[in-house]
Amino acid sequence: MQQLVLLTGLSGAGKTVVLRSLEDMEYYCVDNLPVDMLPQFVKHILGEPGFYPKVAVGVDIRSTENSITRLPPLIDSIREEQLNFKVIFLNADQQVLFNRFSETRRRHPLSTHEQKYSLTEAIKLEIQLMQPIKNKSDLLIDTSKLSVHHLRQQVWKLMSQKNDKVSIILRSFAFKRGVPFDSDFVFDARCLPNPYWQKELRHFTGRDSEIEAFFEKESMVAEYYRDLCGFCKTWIPRFEANDRSYITIAIGCTGGQHRSVYLIEQLHMYLSKHGIQSLVAHRELDDS
Structure with a gap:
């Protein structure tokens, strides 16, 4: 059966690292897919099972506040498809996220010129908006105390399927x-x-x-x-x-x-x- 991983979570929690790890595990990876395109994407990969045996899709708050609220019912509909489907949610403490954005000087997706949220406000709002998706996750990974290589190793261990090869x-x-x-x-x-x-x-x-x-x-x-x-x-x-x-x-x-x-x-x-x-x-x- 085809495998589909929906990777989501809080900004700054390590989604890019996890996607690269899944890519190393021979997943076909797509990052920042607009939420509204998810049903069509699922339909597409189901039509090409030989070409897409393992797929990982990254979806996060960059899809805008309004569209991210439509993700929970989409998750329910995907679970009805003939797929081995998992939702992975990456989480981290607020202070850890604040420090990561401060150290890298990256702008939080919700701290745009139009919205003008402070970094602290943006992190708190994102936690609130992502909670319904977090509640539907199959696998929750807290990256607060994980280095990059430990996060990659944890993903590898969690996602490796038992087979005849080590x-x-x-x-x-x-x-x-x-x-x-x-x-x-x-x-x-x-x-x-x-x-x-x-x-x-x-x-x-x-x-x-x-x-x-x-x-x-x-x-x-x-x-x-x-x-x-x-x-x-x-x-x-x-x-x-x-x-x-x-x-x-x-x-x-x-x-x-x-x-x-x-x-x-x-x-x-x-x-x-x-x-x-x-x-x-x-x-x-x-x-x-």
């Missing part, structure tokens, strides 16, 4: 900030050449082509990567055989910017080629 969480990190406490396997990349010591490469990360080019010239890095792939090839099937739904593989280096990031990205591509779902989380990059 899902992998791949995380890069800096040893100077400590080893992630929930890792199943930890690999140390500090023995590898460090591009940080080349000034012209220092400001790049392991996701940049300049760093990729640097590592592709190093035979030691290629050998390390081959061993990582060999480890996954040998041991991931053992976890699948034991009904494990997911495992976390963490790779660390000194600063969590170059070596660990590069290896995680390369390992992600390797797993994808072999049909193994993996979620990438770069702790130091995501938290910066």
Whole structure:
């Protein structure tokens, strides 16, 4: 049966992060769909089940106050369709939301020139307007105390369907900030050449082509990567055989910017080629 996720919640609670996580899980994602277009969109994806096996739609207060009040009855009508339908609502404390908007200097969707609400007033009004939708949610996620990578990991765990393949969480990190406490396997990349010591490469990360080019010239890095792939090839099937739904593989280096990031990205591509779902989380990059 087709899967449809309606992602909604309070502005600043992390909807963009969750949508990107669902996209990594092979959901077809649409953000900021006007509420009034939702019935037509559902009809469209039902007509193309092979093309839209998993879909996530982001709807929020940007759809205007009037249209958002029409969402609860639409949710009820969608539940009558032949869909595996879930409503995810992202919530956060008022003070946390206030701090997030203040730190990023973003304008709240209700703080427009026409409405002229203060940030505090806009947050309180949105909480009030979104309450009926929150009451209809299947899954409520409070992001008040979650970092970006922890939010992504939580979504991954909650939404992964039990099947015959294990899902992998791949995380890069800096040893100077400590080893992630929930890792199943930890690999140390500090023995590898460090591009940080080349000034012209220092400001790049392991996701940049300049760093990729640097590592592709190093035979030691290629050998390390081959061993990582060999480890996954040998041991991931053992976890699948034991009904494990997911495992976390963490790779660390000194600063969590170059070596660990590069290896995680390369390992992600390797797993994808072999049909193994993996979620990438770069702790130091995501938290910066």
